[in-house]
Amino acid sequence: MVQRTKDVEVLKEIARKVRIDLLNALHRAKSGHTGGSLSSVEILVTLYFSELRHDPKNPRWEDRDRFVLSKGHGVPALYSVLAHAGYFSRQELITLRKPGSRLQGHPEYDLDIGIEASTGSLGHGLSAANGMALAAKMDGKNIRVYALLSDGELQEGATWEAITTSYYRKLDNLCAIVDRNRFQNDGAMAEIKDIEPVPDKWRAFGWEAEVLDGHDIAGLISAFEKARQTKGKPFVIVANTTKGKGVSIFENKGHYHGVAPNDDEIKIALNELLKDEESGLRLEKLAGKELRLELDKLFGVSTI
Amino acid sequence: MSRSQISDFVVDEVTENAYIREAYGKTLVELGKEYPELVVLDADLTVSTKTNLFGKEFPRRFFTMGVSEQDMMATAAGFALAGKIPFASTFAVFATGRAWEHVRQSIAFPNLNVKIVATHAGVTVGEDGATHQALEDVALMRVLPNMTVIVPADAVETEKVIRTLVEHRGPAYVRLARAKFPTIFKKSYEFEIGKARVLREGNDVALFAVGIMVYEALEAAKILERDGISACVVNLSTIKPIDIETVVKWAGITGAVVTVEDHNIIGGLGGAVAEVLGEYCPTPMKRIGMRDRFGTSGDGLKLLEYFGLKAKNIVQAAHEILEFNSEKKSVVI
Numbered sequence: 313m314v315q316r317t318k319d320v321e322v323l324k325e326i327a328r329k330v331r332i333d334l335l336n337a338l339h340r341a342k343s344g345h346t347g348g349s350l351s352s353v354e355i356l357v358t359l360y361f362s363e364l365r366h367d368p369k370n371p372r373w374e375d376r377d378r379f380v381l382s383k384g385h386g387v388p389a390l391y392s393v394l395a396h397a398g399y400f401s402r403q404e405l406i407t408l409r410k411p412g413s414r415l416q417g418h419p420e421y422d423l424d425i426g427i428e429a430s431t432g433s434l435g436h437g438l439s440a441a442n443g444m445a446l447a448a449k450m451d452g453k454n455i456r457v458y459a460l461l462s463d464g465e466l467q468e469g470a471t472w473e474a475i476t477t478s479y480y481r482k483l484d485n486l487c488a489i490v491d492r493n494r495f496q497n498d499g500a501m502a503e504i505k506d507i508e509p510v511p512d513k514w515r516a517f518g519w520e521a522e523v524l525d526g527h528d529i530a531g532l533i534s535a536f537e538k539a540r541q542t543k544g545k546p547f548v549i550v551a552n553t554t555k556g557k558g559v560s561i562f563e564n565k566g567h568y569h570g571v572a573p574n575d576d577e578i579k580i581a582l583n584e585l586l587k588d589e590e591s592g593l594r595l596e597k598l599a600g601k602e603l604r605l606e607l608d609k610l611f612g613v614s615t616i
Numbered sequence: 617m618s619r620s621q622i623s624d625f626v627v628d629e630v631t632e633n634a635y636i637r638e639a640y641g642k643t644l645v646e647l648g649k650e651y652p653e654l655v656v657l658d659a660d661l662t663v664s665t666k667t668n669l670f671g672k673e674f675p676r677r678f679f680t681m682g683v684s685e686q687d688m689m690a691t692a693a694g695f696a697l698a699g700k701i702p703f704a705s706t707f708a709v710f711a712t713g714r715a716w717e718h719v720r721q722s723i724a725f726p727n728l729n730v731k732i733v734a735t736h737a738g739v740t741v742g743e744d745g746a747t748h749q750a751l752e753d754v755a756l757m758r759v760l761p762n763m764t765v766i767v768p769a770d771a772v773e774t775e776k777v778i779r780t781l782v783e784h785r786g787p788a789y790v791r792l793a794r795a796k797f798p799t800i801f802k803k804s805y806e807f808e809i810g811k812a813r814v815l816r817e818g819n820d821v822a823l824f825a826v827g828i829m830v831y832e833a834l835e836a837a838k839i840l841e842r843d844g845i846s847a848c849v850v851n852l853s854t855i856k857p858i859d860i861e862t863v864v865k866w867a868g869i870t871g872a873v874v875t876v877e878d879h880n881i882i883g884g885l886g887g888a889v890a891e892v893l894g895e896y897c898p899t900p901m902k903r904i905g906m907r908d909r910f911g912t913s914g915d916g917l918k919l920l921e922y923f924g925l926k927a928k929n930i931v932q933a934a935h936e937i938l939e940f941n942s943e944k945k946s947v948v949i
Contacts, residue, residue: 476684
């Protein structure tokens with residue numbers, strides 16, 4: 313079992329390191345979803361370091377809680393969290409999106425690295441989570457199942473089929489989280505196909521809903537607690553987040569939905585996230601091989 | 617032709633017609649007793665698919681998903697991820713069409729142990745008409761890596777297929793139909809995934825068939841025999857992985873092939889056999905099946921006649937291809 317904590321300062325520090333590593337991995341991959349990875353960081357860190365009963369050294373433990381990343385495009389954040397939790401080494405993050413890597417562009421079912429379901433196509437994950445929650449109930453097991461959805465995913469009709477199933481089957485061992493960052497691939501959701509009012513829609517479908525700031529770790533901890541106490545119906549946390557959270561140049565910029573940081577952007581991003589003692593050199597003065605060497609150091613690898 | 621050339625598995629004379637979907641439902645009930653991890657999901661067609669038989673016996677392991685085929689497939693994936701053996705059923709057109717992308721991403725790609733058993737495939741659906749007659753389901757499932765695709769020929773084979781699949785790890789699609797099928801196999805029939813069954817040996821023309829068309833192919837072989845033509849009949853119930861060895865062997869022996877199916881010839885059995893022969897043993901062939909068109913309302917079995925899917929059509933195709941071969945030979949000479 314992973315040691316869980318409710319210490320917000322400890323979790324905040326993990327979130328900072330998770331951001332650094334996911335951005336470094338995206339920069340190295342030269343492609344991937346920056347905005348929606350950064351918006352999910354506090355949700356994922358709170359889940360993996362405070363809420364879920366799981367064991368990175370025994371990823372096939374039958375009684376573990378399950379997590380399904382229905383918004384599969386946000387997987388750089390999950391890989392970074394899983395590495396920090398001890399499922400695999402941080403060095404492996406450098407293989408993101410490479411042929412043969414376990415860290416594919418969208419998650420592939422692989423219990424060894426803690427990936428519980430293949431996702432990436434929106435509108436699948438909550439159904440899969442329902443199946444897991446139904447199986448746990450059938451077996452009389454005290455397993456909880458969590459699914460993280462994007463808000464854009466609420467435009468998928470199949471998501472609402474699944475939402476109906478969770479309610480009808482009274483899946484109180486299921487907790488959904490909506491990463492409400494208000495952007496989708498083509499831009500601001502309000503300008504494309506708005507889905508408000510989000511919590512009211514879930515409530516109308518029979519769910520218990522809680523709205524909170526998705527970057528407020530203390531709030532997330534207590535919402536997960538509330539979800540566990542709720543009986544007879546499923547629970548959704550509508551987490552209002554900032555797309556690109558944590559890096560000034562990415563925040564609320566629709567452009568970075570599916571774009572990875574380039575050399576200039578990674579320097580700005582890491583200068584904002586790194587503490588002085590973590591980088592011996594001022595990153596903005598570096599370029600080419602020197603920059604690569606410095607970024608390698610952050611991963612503890614050598615690629616030159 | 618001596619009787620020894622006809623497989624021991626085939627009945628001497630058809631005396632029974634049976635719903636293969638009922639064989640499915642009854643087999644599920646039997647397996648439910650043996651396999652506590654078996655669960656069944658259905659999308660509001662439980663009486664038609666006969667999963668209701670399982671539901672009556674095992675209500676706690678039976679999940680009515682409502683009219684939500686996509687949700688059903690991904691939920692089945694979730695059950696498989698939790699170690700269960702899910703069977704998901706609905707009409708073939710919805711299982712493979714409506715839910716195709718859920719089957720692709722959530723079942724086939726992660727290679728999950730989900731069995732999709734769909735009924736009401738083909739024109740024998742009858743009066744409900746074209747919207748409900750899946751004629752592309754085999755094509756849609758065949759292109760998915762990891763997916764096994766099986767089309768049983770009668771109720772006996774259906775039972776054997778379902779029994780085999782419960783022990784098989786990985787995704788599979790089974791194509792069943794609405795109409796009663798002639799029971800052509802004895803109880804002793806043995807099914808093996810990926811193994812074609814030669815039901816009748818013959819040297820002049822090879823008839824490769826699936827589903828209800830296996831019966832028509834056997835009937836056609838009898839007619840051809842009277843015409844002095846020795847036809848081989850092969851039940852290719854596992855369309856994927858296809859039995860390349862058997863297909864190539866009998867195409868090589870006869871030099872003339874007819875494929876027979878109640879499905880679009882594009883992407884179906886005809887397509888699958890053409891792919892094998894094109895690569896391993898180019899052989900003149902004719903494809904009996906739906907020629908890139910939709911179905912129509914009408915009596916299910918009479919529609920086989922309407923669309924030219926009867927023994928007489930197979931006989932005609934066999935004659936045509938033999939004629940083609942003889943002309944070709946004379947040209948070469």
